Amino acid sequence: MPVARKQVGATGTSTVTISFAGFNRAWAAWIGDCLERRGVRVVFQRWDPPVDTPLEDSLRDLMLAPGRILVILSDWYFQLGPRSQAEWNKALREVVAPDADRFAAVSITTATMPGATSVFAAADLTNVGAEEAERRMLARLDLTAGPVPRSADAKPAPRFPADTPEVWGGVPRRNTRFTGRERLLNEAYHALQEAGPGAGVVTLHGMSGVGKTQLAAEYVYRFGAEYDVVWWVPADRRAIYRQNLAELAPELGLSTGAEYGERLRAVRDALRRGEPHSHWLLVLDGADEPEQIWDLVPTGPGHVLITSRNPEWGEHNSNLLEVPVYRRDESVAFIRRRAPRLTHTEADQLAEALEDLPLLLDQTAGWLNDSDMSIEEYIELLQGGIDQDVVKVSRDFPVAFQTAWSILLNKLKETVPESIDLLRLCSFFAPGSIPVRLLKEMPPGELPEQLTGLMNDPLLWNRAISQLRQYSVVRLESHESVDEEASSTGESLYLHRMVHQIVGKDMPERDRKEFIDVVRRALAAADPGRPIDATQWPAYAEITPHLKWADVLESTDPAVHTLVLNCLRYMYFSGEYRAGIKLGERAMTAWRDLLGGTHPRLWDLSYNLANLMRAVGDYAGTEAMERAVVDHLRDERGGQDLEHLRAASGLAADLRGLGRYEEALEMSGWILSTYRELLGDTDSRTVNAQNNLAISLRLLGRYEESRELNRRTLEARRQLLRARHSWTLISEINYATDLRLLGRYGEAESLQAQSVRVHRIVLGEDNPQTLLAEHNLALCRYRSGERGKAAPAFTRILERSERVLGEHDPLTLMFAASQSFFAREHADIDQARTISEYAVDGYTTMLGEDHPYVAGTRSNHALILRSVGERDHAHMLTEAALDQMTRAVGENHPWTLGCAINASALRNLVGDPESAATLTDACVTRATETLGRTHPLTLSARIAYAADLRGIRDNRRADKVETEALGDLVATLGAQHVHTVSARSRTRPFWDFEPQII
Template identity: 30%
Template sequence: MIKRNPAAELNDALITALTEIPFMNALADRRLLLQLVRRTTDEFPDVPENDVNRLHVIQIVLACLQKRGGLRALTDALLTMAPDATGSKRAVELIRTASLNSLLTEAQVRRIHELLKRSERETDHADRRWWRHSAGEASIEIPDGVVTLVAAFDHLGNRPVQHQRMPAALLLVQHVAQHTSGPLEVELNLWASELAEHLELEDSPRLRSVPSGADPGPPIVVATTPELHEPSTDPTGDATEPAREQDAGGSDDSITSDMSDKSDNTEMMEMMAAADGRVSIDDLERDASPQGDAMPPVAQTTPVVPLPKVWGDIPQRNPNFTGRESLLEDIHEKLSRTQQTAVLPQALHGMGGVGKSQVAIEYVHRHSSIYDLIWWVSAEREAQILTSLTQLALRLNLDVSPEANTAVPAVREALSTGSSGYQNWLLVFDNAEAPQDVMKYFPTGGAGKILVTSRDLDWGRVTRSIEVDVFTREESKAFLHGRNPDLSDDDGDRLATALGDLPLAIEQAAAWRSATGMSVDEYLSLLEAKRIEVLEAAPSPDYPDSVAAAFELSLEKLKTVNPAALQLLQICSFFAPEPISRDLFAGSPVAPITEELDATLSDSFRVSRAIRDIQRYALAKIDHARNALQIHRLVQAVLIGRMSENERLVMRRGAHTLLANNTPNNPSRRGDWRLYQALQPHVAVSRAVESPDARVQQLVSGVMQFLYYWGDHAGSEALAQEALEWTRKSNGPAAQQTLKVAKWLGFMRWKNGKYAEARELNAQSLALYRENFGDQEEGTIDAMNIVANDLRTSGEFVAARDLDEETVALARRELGEDDPATLNFAHSLGVSLRFNGEFKRAAEVDADTLRRREIVLGSDDEATFNTHAALLIDLRENGAFLETVPRFDALYRRVLATFDQDAPATLQAARYLAISRRKAGDHNGARALAADTLDRYRRRYGDDFPDTIATAVNYAIDLRQAGELEASRDLAATTFVRYQRMFGPSHAYTLSARTNLAIVHRLSGETQTAYQHNSDAWTKLRDALGADHPVTLTCATNLASDLHAMGRFQEAYERDTDTLTRSERVLGTEHPSTLAVGINLALDLRTLDRTNEGDKILSDTMTRLRAKLGEQHPATLNALRSIRADCDVDPMPI
């Protein structure tokens, strides 16, 4: 006799019943069935799809049998989709009448049989059929013919399992457990408890899981962490600011949906209030701000304060103040363009009585409306400063005593942190003495400004200054036009540039042209070819001496008085006509220059004397504030013209030696930038790239890197190109120095969007490294990392990730886990993981890299900022829209406090914050910040710079959200064209921009155009990245909306069911992009008159959406208004 298998029988019967249901023939409907099942079960497993109906149904049935609540969910789904279908009725009846035995797996049956047999053997009862008595106590009837405990269980297990009622077989197991002890009792109770949980038996008696009399242990407390956006409460009961997570451990961003194009909403709020019955329309309007229950606080963009609220000790305005317009404009521009302090150390010549204080008074009165606090501090003596700031503490109502030692620090702290309540403040320190005596009273942070007037030139060393120098350009051109009325404005500008705005040289050029009629082009060519001869020409009767002759007398006198001073001046003639720091002349040169000069440079007193002699004969301008001297370009030309070839060679080499003596330590560290800024023009003009000295080559490499970190990417590339050409010629293509420069040039070409050129050069460099130095060389590992970056850029994301994995493994083995280079490579790996849609693993890698970088480099290093931003992008792409906004905002403020507003790191942080604001629902804040960032990118780098294009993509989305469809479409089309030109038609960036453009076309009524864009983009993305890549899923979501708009409702439904299944698997059921597809699928079903199914999907999705984004998020409001969700693609940083 063949033994029955109840589980197999139920399985086969369910499969047969389901295959008889008509809708099960369509893959899209089977996907919908699974979506409904998932709505009422936790963590329902992925079900492998199959185009063959029966094979797919088999997988569905197996999953429902194995998952807790699976059969109940299947019943609900069938009754929702096809309650009247014969197959549905048959399946529901099979589930309703299923016996316990048919619901047990073979493993479960074997296990309980084994435990029951042990119970019969091990229980100390004289009557071997003691379990019958126990069953009787529980009113469980067992026929007399059943003689073993196992047989009794099997007999009872054939009875149907009534919904949420304890089956008799399970009750038997429980009562048997009460007659056992020790491990057997625990195992019986555990088996019964797990089965009861699987069958969702809510009214079952409590099952014991510990032996009788045993200590159950302490109570279990489940601790929950509040969402970041939930306000905490202080002991007084007042709401405090939302908690912000600590930096993990110690850059645009793909595929998530904003799901809305309109955020209004009085009408929507009224509908919500009416439906809810608990909230009034006034309550809704009051809570509609981003600080509502589900929105984190988002920093306001442009606070406007019409008049100062605090106006302290400001001197009366001078009614007779005249002129100084350009000076006032210069002050205002410098104070307005940065959030750091601005200083006016001198006006005009900086002498007493030139009107510095009057200029400051006039500025304050003219621009008082842009500040909410202005305080005038008389700063000639420290006692005056202390008195003034103490009075300010009282005016601010700070909770401090009136003593200066407590009030003054409190003022500084309040203004630095913003706790004073006044963000836009201006402090004027008038008639200040030495910087070290005054700056200790400055606030160290905040968004305010500081204006200083002083006669002390040392202020020029510690902050920015305004001084009067040679002619302004307009003055130069006006002078030239006075003598040459026919001179065009452009030609006047060219002449002034060539002559450095030196009044004497400007007069000479004007006289020359007036007398000879020579064209400007001829004059400039002659000046370049025969500068000395031109400069020796007599300018005019008003100036009897030529420029050269005027300098010649002074040079001869200097040579007689101090030969070393003349040699120092000759060396300086190879520098740029920019300030030359006296620090360059400190200490003995490592390499000898000349006997006289070497002796002078080794003695600071001789250096001071040489500089005094140079100044004495007016051959250079000494800037004591900057501790620098500056030689006009025409003086330099005369000096070089007087030297022999050998002298030029010696003095140029001497210039390189002095520069190399002063090489700063770290190009990426902002503290060293001032030194690099001072050296960079001299490195370029002196042709330092041609020096064979390794120390000079190191300086040149440092300047290349500084220009990148400082934001002059074009300058860095140009210097690297120049250096590579020279080192290839002098050292050969495979030399270490050549390859080092080649790598940097490849990186800068990539950074400037010259991707094909970069890839070719970087591949050559890696091949030469491997051939000449092997894979373990640090230079080789670095070259591998650069090539991985090229692979990412070309869209080969998997290959890039694999090469990054190899690079990181090599670096950790050869260099160590905490080496800065290893951390660079780990950061690159995080980028590759993100581009492959592996956001969770990217977050793990980035969190570890951030922790290490904060320890090794510090929390305010630019590389640390980059990884911090990368981690936040990972979290946002994982769906943490609300939680990441305050963290991005905090990061942006830290970057802004470290760099200026136009620095690359600041602009990137601003772009990331703008994206996060939009995704969190703050469309206005996002748009304002994106517009400002785009404007700054355009002004600094131009429209075709990669980061400019990426920011334009973001801003086009913001415009669409604001309903400005025409402007959005134009900008989106421009970005699409630029990406296509830069990357080609099949790159992910190009296709992402095309997807964004398609949304605007559809919303503008151009449905067919939108469909063509999305259809082609989806096909290319699927082929290049795979159907499950997040960017492909985004495009698929929008493609379904195109189909729906075209009236192709069934196709839209089929596309959405496929996308939702994939999105749940790849991104998770709670991800906003997944929820967006769920909303759209529900609307598909309603359009197809499948209202019951649509309502089921919509109800569940809305619950998740509210929990994820909040009641007031535009996505939630749009879903309530039955507006389909659109998914955007923001370019992630490569």
């Protein structure tokens, strides 16, 4: 006869206590929601009985809970390891069986459970959907299973635990041996839930091997059902982090192009706005250098969970949670799960010997369970029986690790020796994520005999990986595969840095030479060969961290040399200057010793290294380097040698950086003529030389000539290269800059605004070239009078440059100069003074006292001193700047004329109007000859001259000069332009020095 179902509210079940293991929290939340929607009062009771308390007592305590007790059965609930099946069977028969009606149960596992669990008559919820699982659970509690509508104001329902969030990516497989950490999991959960929008960031920090990544993964599985998006990102390297975060774009359904810079921007914007999903969780794993990526941590309504060895995340608005080693009871419980043959006492002894470090416990207990070695014998080995020279590998590592690893290594050699070969290959990549697919993609003929079988036999490969995984030596990074065997062919493995370091120490020299050569050739084969192509930067970002570990600089293989040079070019174009300089300097030292001081590779290397050094402002260093190469190649090969011309192009750039513009112009003109003679007008090298000549012309103030050359260069690059090529984009900046310097502000802004959008898409927001494009757009808008748009742009650009490039980078100093003169007129004069002093000091340190950039920024600074009432100091400084600029670039240069306009204003203020008028009179004459009657700088000089004429009471001439100048201002810039309005109100003009790219 069927059992009648009880209606909610009828006599019987009104309260249900759900007893669950913390591991199964998501199931408890889902079941509780199903019951509460039907009017049932739910009490949650996390089941975590102390190991030293008899199970019978813990079950009797559970029976004190109100109402029916619904037990969620899983192997986690029974803690098989710390508790035996016999213990459980005895307790269930003694406590539960006599009062079975108080209990109901659901099973969410297919694992074998103690036989006496049959007393629960559990409903099986495995391998069914949400509706059927709910029906079975309600039937077990004798409740009606009809649909219950959810009220409009009800909180969102928990996701069915067997379903994953709508967007899910990169998350490691769940560790079924995860143990303890309940307090940390709960603290992380509450810290994220209680944080306000944009502040939900928690960092799990602690020493290596302590289990931070496993803790974060468990957090994802335990609480992930509350999110619509869960995305796991390796964050040990900035470039890899950017690439993986950008891959979220298509998963969110964002409409973007293929360039990862555009995708990254779209992802960050979508997460910030919470569209299309506001409940998101981003996990940044291994973020040990916060200064490298903190600016890329998304803000918004979602949550960010970080794992790191570095507690400095606390300085970047993150809530810190320290992850210690296991508590002893956690260690014992974990060991007994991993090695059931060990008793509680033996597990305690092992935990003591291994200092409770989770990684070491995992590796050691795994093979001890398969070994017949007694725990006493093993501990004796740890204490020095196998190696009397046991020392810490680093201050983070426990003393026992090296010896424990030696024991494990012997075990691996005995079973699957190929696993040792694979492990040793991995040690020549950087620790962490290792792209073993690069090894698999190598042609068979390039492999040594020892490795041919491993690489070419899928069964042997899978067996080696499985053996390493069995003892937790590596973990698979092909996270999404369900088929364990298929997943063994995944693209990457994860090797902990502790293991990485030990493997590197424990290797025969013959194997070291063979294996490192294999890895070098694998990296060389993975070189995309197009370092200037932004779409290939993710590939280079993956390769470059491994160069050091593969010791590529000691290779004589030309393909490996090409890889190094291409990585240097990638670092230059992507803005990774400091890292590139370190690699280049190491390569220079190594290759001189390896190849000799005159090997052709050194000319390639010096060219790329000089580009990187020049990018950070070391013009004196690059000039000395390039001049030596130029002289050598000219003497050896002649002036028309292509290598010599390339080196000479670099030397011309150095001369521009040093302020020796006439020399640079002469050299640039000769280089262009020679390239045209040798290669023709359309060769990319000829076009590049034309670009460089235009830069020299601009630095000499010959803006119209520069504009014409840059126009031709832009047209040529659009034809020869694609429209989104970075060289085409830099030509757009150059051409727009010339237009702006000629006073054609509308044309300049139109071109630069479009170019900025493309820069962000192709190169990413924080690429140096993108910052340069945005800076020129801000200047265009400022000169056009759109100060409201310019103000936040100047501030944002400077902040990003300081963060990405550093405070002393040439671009940062350029942006600081602009920020200071804008703040002087339209923001905070104190801020302007601070930034201006920083710019002057930075240029003086970088370039020396006699450089025109120092004179120009001092002229800017004098205007600030004038504004705060320090007239005498300002007068002395502006006169010195004028004299210095005249000596540096000549009296007819626009920069000198600008300094003269500023100096004349200070002469008036200190009571010398006659010399002020004389100075502006000469300035007008020279500006008209140099720039033309209607150039903005000439117009400023004419307005200043009219003011100076009034200062000496020559009002008739002043009126005439002013009227003519106003007419030209209206005709040139418009009646409502800020310069026209300012001149009409007789506000004396000033001039701002703008440092230029070289």
